[in-house]
Amino acid sequence: MFEGLVAILGHYEDLDVLGVASSAADAKEKAKVLAPDVLLMDMRLENADGPDTCAQVLAEAPATAVLFLSADDGAASMDRALKAGAAGFLSTAVPTHELVATIHRLAGHQVKASS
Amino acid sequence: MIGDQHFWYGLDRRAPVWLKLIVPVIAVTVLGTALFGYLLVDFMRSNAESTSAADAASTARAAATFDKAAISSSQLNAQLSDLVADEPSTVSVWIVDLSSAGAPIVASSMPTGSPVRVLSPSDISALQSGASIGRTQSLAGVPVQVTANPIAGNDHAVVVVMSLQGESSAVYQTLLWIGAAGLAVCILEVALLLAIMEIGVFRRVRRMHGAVNSFGTSERRRPLREGAEPLGRDILFNLAREIEQKLSELQERERAGQVVAELGMHTLDGVDSSDLTAHALQLLRDAASLERSMLIDKEKGGALLSVRGGKPEQVEEADLPVWLSALSQTAADTGKPVLAGRLGRDPLYWDGLSEPRAIAAAFVPMPGKTGATGVMVGLAQHGGEVSGSTISLMEGIATALSQSLERQAAIEARKESEEKSKALATVSHEMRNPLNAMLGFNDLLLSGAAGQLNDKQRQYLKHVDDASRHLLDLVNDYLDLARVSAGSLPMDIEAIQVAPEVKSVVELLQPTADARKVVLRAEVAPGTFAHADRLRLRQVLINLVVEGIRSTPPRGHVRVQVAGGSNGVRLSVIDTGSGIPSDRQHLVFSEFAELRPGEPGDGTGLGLALSKKFVEAMGGFIRFTSSEGSGTIFDVWLPGENSPHADGVEAPAEQPLFRS
Numbered sequence: 028m029f030e031g032l033v034a035i036l037g038h039y040e041d042l043d044v045l046g047v048a049s050s051a052a053d054a055k056e057k058a059k060v061l062a063p064d065v066l067l068m069d070m071r072l073e074n075a076d077g078p079d080t081c082a083q084v085l086a087e088a089p090a091t092a093v094l095f096l097s098a099d100d101g102a103a104s105m106d107r108a109l110k111a112g113a114a115g116f117l118s119t120a121v122p123t124h125e126l127v128a129t130i131h132r133l134a135g136h137q138v139k140a141s142s
Numbered sequence: 143m144i145g146d147q148h149f150w151y152g153l154d155r156r157a158p159v160w161l162k163l164i165v166p167v168i169a170v171t172v173l174g175t176a177l178f179g180y181l182l183v184d185f186m187r188s189n190a191e192s193t194s195a196a197d198a199a200s201t202a203r204a205a206a207t208f209d210k211a212a213i214s215s216s217q218l219n220a221q222l223s224d225l226v227a228d229e230p231s232t233v234s235v236w237i238v239d240l241s242s243a244g245a246p247i248v249a250s251s252m253p254t255g256s257p258v259r260v261l262s263p264s265d266i267s268a269l270q271s272g273a274s275i276g277r278t279q280s281l282a283g284v285p286v287q288v289t290a291n292p293i294a295g296n297d298h299a300v301v302v303v304m305s306l307q308g309e310s311s312a313v314y315q316t317l318l319w320i321g322a323a324g325l326a327v328c329i330l331e332v333a334l335l336l337a338i339m340e341i342g343v344f345r346r347v348r349r350m351h352g353a354v355n356s357f358g359t360s361e362r363r364r365p366l367r368e369g370a371e372p373l374g375r376d377i378l379f380n381l382a383r384e385i386e387q388k389l390s391e392l393q394e395r396e397r398a399g400q401v402v403a404e405l406g407m408h409t410l411d412g413v414d415s416s417d418l419t420a421h422a423l424q425l426l427r428d429a430a431s432l433e434r435s436m437l438i439d440k441e442k443g444g445a446l447l448s449v450r451g452g453k454p455e456q457v458e459e460a461d462l463p464v465w466l467s468a469l470s471q472t473a474a475d476t477g478k479p480v481l482a483g484r485l486g487r488d489p490l491y492w493d494g495l496s497e498p499r500a501i502a503a504a505f506v507p508m509p510g511k512t513g514a515t516g517v518m519v520g521l522a523q524h525g526g527e528v529s530g531s532t533i534s535l536m537e538g539i540a541t542a543l544s545q546s547l548e549r550q551a552a553i554e555a556r557k558e559s560e561e562k563s564k565a566l567a568t569v570s571h572e573m574r575n576p577l578n579a580m581l582g583f584n585d586l587l588l589s590g591a592a593g594q595l596n597d598k599q600r601q602y603l604k605h606v607d608d609a610s611r612h613l614l615d616l617v618n619d620y621l622d623l624a625r626v627s628a629g630s631l632p633m634d635i636e637a638i639q640v641a642p643e644v645k646s647v648v649e650l651l652q653p654t655a656d657a658r659k660v661v662l663r664a665e666v667a668p669g670t671f672a673h674a675d676r677l678r679l680r681q682v683l684i685n686l687v688v689e690g691i692r693s694t695p696p697r698g699h700v701r702v703q704v705a706g707g708s709n710g711v712r713l714s715v716i717d718t719g720s721g722i723p724s725d726r727q728h729l730v731f732s733e734f735a736e737l738r739p740g741e742p743g744d745g746t747g748l749g750l751a752l753s754k755k756f757v758e759a760m761g762g763f764i765r766f767t768s769s770e771g772s773g774t775i776f777d778v779w780l781p782g783e784n785s786p787h788a789d790g791v792e793a794p795a796e797q798p799l800f801r802s
Binding site for chain 1: 458459460461462463464465467468469470471472473475476
């Protein structure tokens with residue numbers, strides 16, 4: 028799904044997709060090097076857990092806001108993500124404009140949670 | 143032989159399956175019962191015979207112990223009667239005198255009745271020689287066992303007659319029982335066989351028959367239960383499964399065919415393209431029993447949704463849920479269908495207020511000339527899956543819809559272009575007279591007929607003259623184009639010498655080339671003839687050379703080459719200019735095409751379009767090759783003086799292979 032997501036976010040001129048990470052280690056490395064304003068993360072990553080990776084990423088790049096975007100949008104998941112230091116949580120069921128608006132808001136580091 | 147085959151074939155066709163199954167069952171049961179009965183009766187009979195023989199022998203031995211000399215004949219008779227009374231199956235016991243002729247009876251258990259003779263003369267002589275006799279025979283219709291033993295030095299013999307009546311009735315009864323049991327077994331077997339067959343075979347076959355029969359009729363087909371299950375070991379089960387799957391496939395194809403046909407009809411009816419899309423979505427939703435279907439337009443960035451039981455609604459792409467947008471984008475980018483098996487969220491609730499439901503969705507790209515133009519999305523009903531056949535159906539509809547839309551766009555564009563051409567042709571025609579009047583009066587003013595002009599006035603009038611001439615060129619070109627397109631432009635085709643025409647055109651355009659510092663040259667072999675209209679050929683050459691000069695920067699070259707023989711002539715106009723960008727090359731011969739965006743066009747915009755039409759009207763054709771930055775070559779082929787295609791020139795009846 029993320030290839031499509033990257034393409035969609037690429038259509039917005041005020042958003043730049045700096046990179047795509049394919050593993051937890053890659054995410055940490057890229058977050059450190061690219062220092063993005065916002066980092067989108069799923070609850071389940073390939074061979075890794077989203078919230079754990081989120082905590083690791085924040086240790087490397089504390090200025091980055093981690094926004095969870097997941098179909099796994101139960102209250103427990105949301106709790107875990109926010110406890111791991113996530114700046115926001117969005118369900119994949121939200122409209123694209125809401126995702127884009129949230130990314131913009133998070134560039135100013137406001138907490139936003141929505142299902 | 144053939145007749146026999148027909149007979150068996152006919153029997154095979156006429157006899158129902160159940161009959162074919164029960165006939166061998168009944169036959170085997172009857173045969174088995176008969177064989178069993180025969181063996182049992184045989185055994186019983188031999189058993190009875192040996193028993194009665196033993197009985198008779200013991201009776202005879204008992205009778206032999208009586209001393210006929212010691213006791214009176216009446217006492218002997220009484221003793222024999224007692225023996226008979228002890229043994230219920232014994233009919234009678236006699237003692238015969240073998241020494242007298244005819245072996246008279248000397249004592250008998252039944253002295254009152256006359257005993258029936260059972261001994262033949264050969265029996266008597268056998269007894270006399272000391273042999274015993276034991277046999278069964280019929281006596282007054284009753285089966286009896288006759289036993290005779292010689293006694294007292296073979297002078298006398300004891301004859302015992304025992305009835306076998308009781309034994310034979312027991313055998314008869316046993317036979318009855320065996321028959322009844324056989325019949326019962328037979329009925330039970332047939333009933334069991336038919337029951338098993340009915341449940342396991344006949345019912346299934348009837349269902350398959352019904353399913354196949356109802357296919358293609360308006361009757362709604364009930365799916366076979368086996369269709370959804372994995373393969374088994376019963377070939378009938380597997381056959382039913384195959385039939386079910388093939389029928390559903392066929393049904394999907396039929397549906398797709400119907401949908402495609404319906405879309406085609408709508409296209410022919412000239413239905414508006416958004417109505418056509420809405421219709422395709424409704425057809426898809428109904429045909430595949432989807433919760434909803436939608437088309438995400440990748441070119442306009444919106445989506446058309448079709449909801450069950452409602453009119454399609456229009457939604458901005460940004461309002462679609464993220465998962466749906468992302469997956470449809472993936473389908474569009476890869477050009478392949480994407481299946482989200484219950485990973486998605488029901489977009490019915492994308493306002494985020496209600497609890498989203500998991501839903502299965504399929505994304506099928508709409509094929510276009512340069513990648514996907516959109517993505518068709520099918521959302522399954524809650525809890526349902528999107529099957530492979532639904533994806534095939536979606537692909538069929540997507541292809542048909544995009545083709546229909548393309549065709550419709552082409553039809554609309556052509557109609558629009560035709561209307562525009564017609565209107566423009568009318569306007570152009572109406573403009574010619576006023577333009578000529580303007581040019582005429584302008585000439586009069588310039589010639590000083592209306593009084594002397596100062597330099598400024600003369601310069602301004604010259605501008606008016608230039609502009610009016612350009613406009614007149616445009617009007618003339620356009621009218622030519624309209625007439626040559628309609629086939630109403632007269633062509634005066636004759637064999638003309640190409641070289642003088644080329645030279646004259648090059649001389650005519652030399653000042654233009656010089657003004658732009660472009661080197662213009664002609665390389666023409668004298669004596670080359672072409673079948674063409676002189677005026678139109680000149681027009682084509684002028685258009686191509688002007689186009690070459692226009693696209694060539696200062697110090698560049700434009701060359702006109704002519705080559706050919708008696709069958710055809712090739713005129714090439716070669717420039718070292720900027721070339722035509724590859725994404726514009728398909729527009730080269732279009733009217734008013736902007737071939738080099740950003741560069742000012744100072745021609746009529748009709749030159750190349752008109753040239754192509756003229757060349758084709760003269761029986762030739764025109765091609766070009768161009769590479770951006772290094773120049774363009776226009777090649778014009780025209781029929782030569784001997785060309786069989788040349789108008790008005792008859793080809794020789796016989797062409798010699800070699801010329802001397």
